[in-house]
Amino acid sequence: MKEEAFQSNEHNNAHSDTAGPLIRHEISHEDHPLSLGKASVWHQYFEHTEIAEQIDRDLQRTHPEMKFFSGESSFGRKHRESMRNVLLLFSKLNPAIRYVQGMNEVLAPLYYVFSTDTDEKNASNAEADSFSCFVLLLSDSVDHFCQQLDNSSVGILSTLSRLSDLLKANDEELWRHLEFTSKVKPQYYGFRWITLLLTQEFNLQSILRIWDSLISSPFGIQEMLLRVCCAMLLCVKSRLLSGDFAANLKLLQHYPEINIEHLLQVAQDLTPDTSYYRMSS
Incomplete structure (x- = not known):
């Protein structure tokens, strides 16, 4: 009898959790979607989205005369996606500088050289190799972007x-x-x-x-x-x-x-x- 009552009570609690009003959880001011604080996860999300959109716009304008970078072919989109990953990662790792318009132009020659390597194994690592060389190349002049x-x-x-x-x-x-x-x-x-x-x-x-x-x-x-x-x-x-x-x-x-x-x-x-x-x- 007690066991049946216990099971019935559990069923009622489970039902009330799903059928009743949702429990309101308190969130910190920093995590509020409208928070302007730089530590806010939402602020960081919107900032990241803005940078990603700027990178996408710039990549569309990168060497438009070359099919390697432009157009809607599968390899053109693939190259832009890889370059996008490199620039986004650089932005994440360098919050004081982030992405500055024109960095796509500096990355383009590096990515082109690695991607067109006649050794397919080397070419398959173009994204990672480009990122490494991009960081090294900018390390000598990164202060110019600050x-x-x-x-x-x-x-x-x-x-x-x-x-x-x-x-x-x-x-x-x-x-x-x-x-x-x-x-x-x-x-x-x-x-x-x-x-x-x-x-x-x-x-x-x-x-x-x-x-x-x-x-x-x-x-x-x-x-x-x-x-x-x-x-x-x-x-x-x-x-x-x-x-x-x-x-x-x-x-x-x-x-x-x-x-x-x-x-x-x-x-x-x-x-x-x-x-x-x-x-x-």
């Missing part, structure tokens, strides 16, 4: 100043014309050149050749990058000297086709900016 460091010795403004000094050391006439006559400051063109490692200035095959020189240079990636940027100015010197602000800005923001081997040779032969080395020592 706005809080813009005015520091490791920020982008300091690097642009070094570019200006390098040009002055190698061609003071051109430096004076850009700085004082046409007033085309390095910020107007060099910011994109440096932060995106020239990926917006040349086609992919040219970028691969330039990056070979950057990565293998005994000067280091950033130093060689500044040399290439300075060489880009020297190679269009006559056009710059004859141009005003508008003409020179258009020229440098839409850099013309050039013999890449000649450009790299000019960069290699530049006189270093010795003032930087004196300050560093």
Whole structure:
């Protein structure tokens, strides 16, 4: 009798749990969907979603002239998905920087090289290999993406100043014309050149050749990058000297086709900016 009563009571409790009103659980302020606190799981979710959407938009614009990256083919979608994973993971692991528009352009050459490896086993690891190299490549210039460091010795403004000094050391006439006559400051063109490692200035095959020189240079990636940027100015010197602000800005923001081997040779032969080395020592 007692056993039957106990079973009946259990049945009634189970029924009341499902049929009655739901029990209201208290949630912390931080976990409220409308909470603006940065520690809120909802804030983090919405932030992650926003970053993912930005990455998706940027990947759609990555080398649209190449079927490898664009289009709705299965392999095009696969490549974008792999690159998306790399950029999202980088964003997660670097909360102070997260994802910055343009990082997709820096990743693209790396992913392309690994994905097109003739060794299928190597190609199958393109996503992981690309992530590893992407982190290493940006480790030398990641401070350029951090706005809080813009005015520091490791920020982008300091690097642009070094570019200006390098040009002055190698061609003071051109430096004076850009700085004082046409007033085309390095910020107007060099910011994109440096932060995106020239990926917006040349086609992919040219970028691969330039990056070979950057990565293998005994000067280091950033130093060689500044040399290439300075060489880009020297190679269009006559056009710059004859141009005003508008003409020179258009020229440098839409850099013309050039013999890449000649450009790299000019960069290699530049006189270093010795003032930087004196300050560093």
